[in-house]
Amino acid sequence: MDEWMCGPNFLHLNEQEWPVDKATIDQKHENLERRKTQTVLVINMTVTPIECERFSKWRKLVRVTAYVFRYVQILKSKLMKASIPEDDVTLTPAELEKAEHYWTKEAQKGLKSRFEKGEFKTLTPFLDNKGIIRVGGRVENLVTSYESKHPALLPASHHIALLITRHVHEIGHPGVETTTAKTRRKFWILQGHRLAKTVKHRCVKCRSAECKRETQKMADWPSSRLAPHTPPFYYTSCDYFGPFQVKVGRNKRAKHYGVIFTCLNTRAVHLEIATDCSTMEFLHVLRRFFAVRGQPAQILSDNGTQFVGAQRELREMISGWSEDELKDFCAEKRVQWKFITPGAPHQNGCAESLVKSAKIAIKKAIGFSVYGRL
Ligand SMILES: [Zn+2]
Structure with a gap:
């Protein structure tokens, strides 16, 4: 009530003794100009000439790719007015290998960043002179082909991993372990064992060959038993x-x-x-x-x-x-x-x-x- 009638206490003091208001204003934010900003998103899309998801056979995909490469080569030669290579009907091993390398590199695009981060250390991966990530290992002195010594690394999620595993399995329809081992002669598929299991499980021939036959229903036990x-x-x-x-x-x-x-x-x-x-x-x-x-x-x-x-x-x-x-x-x-x-x-x-x-x-x-x- 005193304060109501007489005012706050500091008013009775000298002006020098009044409390100082220390509130400060952040002028930086106060005077900031508000502008409209525009955001632009750029999506870089690379369209692959061949969609591998539309193929169900690895062999066919490789052959079609090889023919496409040959066609491109002929077009280039015509543009450059160079001599056109001989139009041979059958594909050469070099052309097929080129097509295989193309798809290997396509599949490895998703692995590049992980490889640079230093993942897959247990596989000691390295980049070969063609730009393919290959598995290292300790079998340098083994007398066998370069590809089986250093198989190319592939992610299981890419469609060609499925095509390759299926291609290997369909030669003789072996079991899961053999399919994985045969696949690793050329390609090291990450989680390849699981993929081989899926392929084997879905294979129609294997399912019909290994189906369980009906058995004779056993009679009741004799009372003496x-x-x-x-x-x-x-x-x-x-x-x-x-x-x-x-x-x-x-x-x-x-x-x-x-x-x-x-x-x-x-x-x-x-x-x-x-x-x-x-x-x-x-x-x-x-x-x-x-x-x-x-x-x-x-x-x-x-x-x-x-x-x-x-x-x-x-x-x-x-x-x-x-x-x-x-x-x-x-x-x-x-x-x-x-x-x-x-x-x-x-x-x-x-x-x-x-x-x-x-x-x-x-x-x-x-x-x-x-x-x-x-
Ligand atoms: Zn099978």
């Missing part, structure tokens, strides 16, 4: 394998056989040895098996006719079996014996595959040495 709550070896499959040479005396050798028992549910394995081919010996084997593992409810085995294509010894042995004797023995023990259907060895595939594993294990443990008395 699907009894998880039964004891081990309740459902058992058995098979013979061998023979193995065994030393039985000072200078005498005999053939012994391996017998494999496998549980159809747990795939547990029990191995026994049969010293000869008789039915009696097999019954001994069975007794030993029952004594250790208990009596199974069902045993599945091959039958005589099953061994038509098998080893002679095994075939003779099984044909010597008395099926009735076996069945009688098992019936007494309350064991059901089942022979698989003739001509269907896959029905006992469970045992067959484990025979293979057992044989490999025995071979690794013993090798080619003759076994002693087992």
